Amino acid sequence: MDTRFPFVDWFRNASPYINAHRGRTFVILVEGEAMASGRGEQLVQDLALLHTLGVRLVVVFGIRPQVHEALTRAGVAPTRHDGRWVADGLVMAHVEQVAAHQRLWLEARLSLGLPSTPLHGVELTVVSGNLVMAKPLGVRDGVDYDHSGEVRRVRGAAIEGLLDKGSLVVLPPLGFSSTGEVFDLDAAEVAQQAAVALNADKLILLGESEGLRDASGTLLRQLTPAEAEPRVEQAEAGSELARHLQAACLAARQGVARTHLLSWHNHDALLGELFTRDGVGTMITQHRYEQLRPAELGDVAGLLELLEPLERRGMLVARSRERLEHEIDDYVVIERDGMVIGCAALHVFADSGIAELACVAVHQSYRGGERGERLLEALERRAAQQRVNALFVLTTHTAHWFVEHGFHTASLAELPPLKRDTYNHARKSKVLIKSLPG
CATH class of the missing domain: 3.40.1160.10 (Acetylglutamate kinase-like)
Known part of the structure; x- marks a missing residue:
């Protein structure tokens, strides 16, 4: 028993x-x-x-x-x-x-x-x-x-x-x-x-x-x-x-x-x-006991722990430790008393004026506190600093949340060529785009 x-x-x-x-x-x-x-x-x-x-x-x-x-x-x-x-x-x-x-x-x-x-x-x-x-x-x-x-x-x-x-x-x-x-x-x-x-x-x-x-x-x-x-x-x-x-x-x-x-x-x-x-x-x-800040290499273990349940449920594409380490400068995290409880990444496509908002995740115990909004706002500010005109996101589960925050449905043709060519048709992710103020 x-x-x-x-x-x-x-x-x-x-x-x-x-x-x-x-x-x-x-x-x-x-x-x-x-x-x-x-x-x-x-x-x-x-x-x-x-x-x-x-x-x-x-x-x-x-x-x-x-x-x-x-x-x-x-x-x-x-x-x-x-x-x-x-x-x-x-x-x-x-x-x-x-x-x-x-x-x-x-x-x-x-x-x-x-x-x-x-x-x-x-x-x-x-x-x-x-x-x-x-x-x-x-x-x-x-x-x-x-x-x-x-x-x-x-x-x-x-x-x-x-x-x-x-x-x-x-x-x-x-x-x-x-x-x-x-x-x-x-x-x-x-x-x-x-x-x-x-x-x-x-x-x-x-x-x-x-x-x-x-x-x-x-x-x-x-x-x-x-x-x-x-x-x-x-x-x-x-x-x-x-x-x-x-x-x-x-x-x-x-x-x-x-x-x-x-x-x-x-x-x-x-x-x-x-x-x-x-x-x-x-x-x-x-x-600050809880702070939003740029990610560091020391956060990779916390990121893996945060993302693994969402990857297992098919909500996010699996990311290896090596990939996270390579792209760590693209991430921001929310840290609470030493624990990574939220993250998001901004992948900028050079010379295209567009960037991907990726890997938006908040620990299940800390949802409902507008942390997703804080992550989005932080990356929108980062995008503006890098003269990005628009953000796009690929999502299978949370399209409604992005629509509520100014994104609209788009087609594959509107994505940068590199992202369009690597699109995973098996996942059937929805494409959403948001224009940023000039």
Whole structure:
């Protein structure tokens, strides 16, 4: 009997990411709301799993709801200004107490190794300390913020040394000054500054929202800092969204390769973002996660993998590795996180003013996102640069798509002589032509 285990297929698909993440440095912010909601246990297990897979982890934790609850119980109503509370002596006493309690809780859970737990057999060394230096916010708009502060610097070399020894580093939202004072910090700023100081590969911000959405409610998978920054201005001052967005954009502009906005409400968010190609949240990066570019020789293996299913179904003419290598300069590809998911070629017939649009293909998992249109537009621009007056295409399955994009049915007589002479009559491909602006 053939017993199928879906997990096995997922594990196979995740294996490239397991290898890619090993030895990388991730800074992960877990907001206090996640711990307050009871999600802490599973998040700790996910963090431990990442550590055992060789990820160098720095975990920053927030404490806002816990401090708010402690202040409410004590009958303390802190002064708030511009999204921050003023941490006077009374407020700061509760901040320190809550931060110490949360740190101890995390360390205890990361030490759990009973046989009935997911951490059985795993020994983690968790380290915290005076790793973040701070300075006071001072007096702003006439308000003295007292012990509310901002990050002066993160002791990157010290943290690197701890990570090199295999430790998991935990950073509370507190900072220390050279005068021996303790300051209340924004956890998102601590995470952002730590990621920059460590030149981290990823900054991951776990909050209420699963990411950013467009006007229609569709989740935006990827944005550049320039695209995301206007939303910081639109968000309420001091809100989690404003703090996370600002941290993500600053980190991306300061060299952190990828920043991720995820929701702790989704139990699979952290692992789903890291071990699947499409992820589950919004990523902010200076570098395009998916890009259309000229093909290179290194893309040939990916092209063969993309085209083989379509060739097997008779939708495309089979192309050998040698042919692809010879014609590679004619191709453009869409690359998504290292995988070729689309391609098209422009074969120009010299002195004829006409070119063939060939091998237009998009991976079956990524159709419907106007990638075919992007490929066509890119090659039309290339054709115009080479003074091509018209494009033709030979197709057996997708004539309607080309007609929708400005092609019309033509005859063999309209093809260049070389293409006309090599036409495969057995395939009975339809000939379509599109005139280009002069």
